Amino acid sequence: MKRILILMIVVVAVVLLAATGWAAGTDAGTLIQNTATVTYDVGAATNLSATASTGFIVAEVLIVNVAPSVLLSTVAVIDPLPASDQRLYFSVQNTGNGSEAYALTVSNILVDFAPDNPRIVIDTVNIGSYDGTGVGGDTAYSGPYTIPEDGVIWVWVINDILDTPLADLDTGQSQLVATHTYAAAGTAPGTVVPGQGDDLGDGPGELVLGPGGGTFSDTATYIITKTSVQVSKSIASIADTVSVPGDQPLPGAVVSYLLTVQVLGSGDADNVVVRDPIPLNTTYDPASLFVNGSAEDDDFNPPGVDNSGYDGGNDWIEITLGTLNAAAGAQTVRFSVTID
């Protein structure tokens, strides 16, 4: 019994080392043979020799690396909720030295919220592109999946985010778990299973459970993104043609307007376009348009490049600001009109 304990300690240390230092390593079940030869002379007899060999079997190590994709380890969920079919993406790589089958499960973790209705889809074709469950190479997970040594499978974990009161930047997590057949509850890392040491447990050598005891997992995060665009408009100045007492401007007075556009929240607002109709009984003052302090010409030439100006057909100003976020700060638009 003591010998087994010692062996387990040694194996755990080596397995932990192997987990970081090696990929698959030598195939499980390989016979490693060592041969020593001695040559010598005795009296007049020269170049006499003798040889001896001995060997050992390479045990199988169960190690799987579960990891969220770098690009999809944190996924923004755009408000409003509910948001269905929100996808995370994981890789499950067999870094052990034998082909083995692993069961995949999802455990959703409550942080500010718990993702709901987890589904697992194996991505086999067009890696990294989700075509829809059952479409193309995206196959709904249906049971333990065999991964060859050094092999990797790509997995979509899909959840719904329910309609609950959530704030900007609230998070919920989803954990993908890969479990080997021998990872019964409480099975310790380094546990040695005799007679299972090759592909799918049919080899003559030993099977050694890796760190985690044959259960491997990692977590990815959903983050709520609430974004709003705030627009305000004010009269910056009124310049009358004549100076007379009273609050109301006279025909011919020039009214200068200031628009302020501000994005609130953690996300981006895409395709932000500001249109402001010229008030009735006023006329847009040519060349009066300024965006963020810089003069903006009135035309839309060249088309598709200059997307800001005065649209005489619709009698409005149109300013394309594109993608904005809170860090971009307030965007200002100034223009003036003359009272008819």
Added chain:
Amino acid sequence: MRSLYYLMMAVLILIFSVSPAIAESNSDVSVTTSIMREVEVENEQGKKEIRLENVESAVPGEEIVFIVTYLNKGKLPAENIVLTNPVPREMIYVGGSAGGETTVIIFSVDGGDTYDMPEKLFVVDENGERVQAKPEDYTHIRWRLTESLEPEGEGVVRFKAMLK
């Protein structure tokens, strides 16, 4: 077919590892090899010490100790004794681990064609440049005994290698 393969493997294991292998010839000098691992245990005084245990299976990344024992069973002294041990192809020699009393230890990096001291061994790297060989480049280890071996005389040499 697969079961036949494993049966053959099992037989090989029995042949090679149940007891240290002994040369079958009628040579004056015999050689045996053993495969061991170092394990840390507590002795009866509660102190930790390193002991060697037989290895029947090992995991990738594990360091293995190879022990080669030689014995002169003849009635005359044996001269010019040279022990040679290829590093198993699936393993990497652990630098500085080769030992043996009254021996000169040299290595090969060309599959056993030539041997020399470590500082005189060179290989061509991936850039095509000739560079000093590293322990992982060694393919064979050779021990030259500096003394003759009297009848009934014996000795031990050893080295470590890591399973890829």
